[in-house]
Amino acid sequence: MLTKIYSENTNLREVSKVVKILKEGGLVIYPTDTVYAIGCDALNVRAVEKICAMKGVNPQKAQLSVICYDLSDISEYAKVGNSAFKLLKKNLPGPFTFILPASSNLPRIFRNRKEVGIRVPDNNIIRTIVRELGNPVLTMSLRDDDEILEYSTDPELIYEKYGSSVDCVVDGGYGGIEPSTVVNCVDDEFEIIRQGKGELVL
Numbered sequence: 246m247l248t249k250i251y252s253e254n255t256n257l258r259e260v261s262k263v264v265k266i267l268k269e270g271g272l273v274i275y276p277t278d279t280v281y282a283i284g285c286d287a288l289n290v291r292a293v294e295k296i297c298a299m300k301g302v303n304p305q306k307a308q309l310s311v312i313c314y315d316l317s318d319i320s321e322y323a324k325v326g327n328s329a330f331k332l333l334k335k336n337l338p339g340p341f342t343f344i345l346p347a348s349s350n351l352p353r354i355f356r357n358r359k360e361v362g363i364r365v366p367d368n369n370i371i372r373t374i375v376r377e378l379g380n381p382v383l384t385m386s387l388r389d390d391d392e393i394l395e396y397s398t399d400p401e402l403i404y405e406k407y408g409s410s411v412d413c414v415v416d417g418g419y420g421g422i423e424p425s426t427v428v429n430c431v432d433d434e435f436e437i438i439r440q441g442k443g444e445l446v447l
Contacts, residue, residue: 247404249416252369257377263413264377271412272296274403275374277312278367279340279442280386281403281420283411287311287322287383290354299410300385304354310342310362311381314372319363321350322381329430332447338367340443342427360431370417386424398422 246266250259263273267285270292274283283300285292297304313319316333323345325333333343347361355361364384366372375382387397387407397403400416408414427439437445 246413247401247408247416248413250370252417255369255373257373260373260377263374263415266412267292267374267378267382270295272299272410273374273413273415274387274407274411275371275415276368276400276417276420277340277364277371277384277425278338279421279423279425280397281400282371282384283387283407284312284382284384286378287381288352289380290352293352293354293383296383296385302385305357308344308360308362309355309358310364310384312364312366312371312375312384313381314376315365318381319345319365320348322348323361323363324348326433328433329435332428332430332435332445333363333365335446336443337365338372339365340367340423340425340441341445342425344427344429344431344438346431362427364425368417370415374415 248259270289272285285296293304319325342362342364344360344362347358398420404414423442426441426443429436429438
């Protein structure tokens with residue numbers, strides 16, 4: 246399914262179709278404030294296994310990130326100290342992935358994980374989907390370095406390539422090509438481990 250959702254005046258009827266797919270364990274491709282990404286309901290273990298198999302990663306070992314709706318949701322899934330909270334508050338929503346100590350609320354497939362990546366993208370489409378779902382979305386970048394650019398930015402070309410592998414592609418307009426900036430916040434010595442889109446405000 247290819248569905249058009251606008252960032253402004255987001256159509257909740259179309260959003261509800263995407264949310265239904267996620268609740269049923271489906272995989273969805275959607276825009277963020279950086280690149281197009283693929284995701285599933287982070288609390289649905291079968292869906293997590295499915296997306297990890299598709300991307301060829303081991304869920305026990307891979308660096309996994311989840312999209313939350315806003316700051317208040319983050320503490321459900323990660324342990325956020327005072328200094329880290331101040332940093333997140335200054336920079337979110339935005340094109341950042343913050344690595345934080347994982348909480349015990351993540352599903353058992355993540356049980357042995359000590360860290361989790363947290364995103365709150367500055368993109369109304371995926372945040373509305375996450376809000377309506379009521380759960381975080383496990384997210385992985387769609388972009389592979391050896392792919393031609395158009396497959397990562399044009400939603401219709403993305404649908405041509407991946408439509409048979411996922412349950413829905415959300416057309417939110419052309420996507421970006423620059424990934425998020427990744428910041429390690431596991432301790433109070435914050436460290437940028439990948440500089441991408443966005444300048445971190447300290």
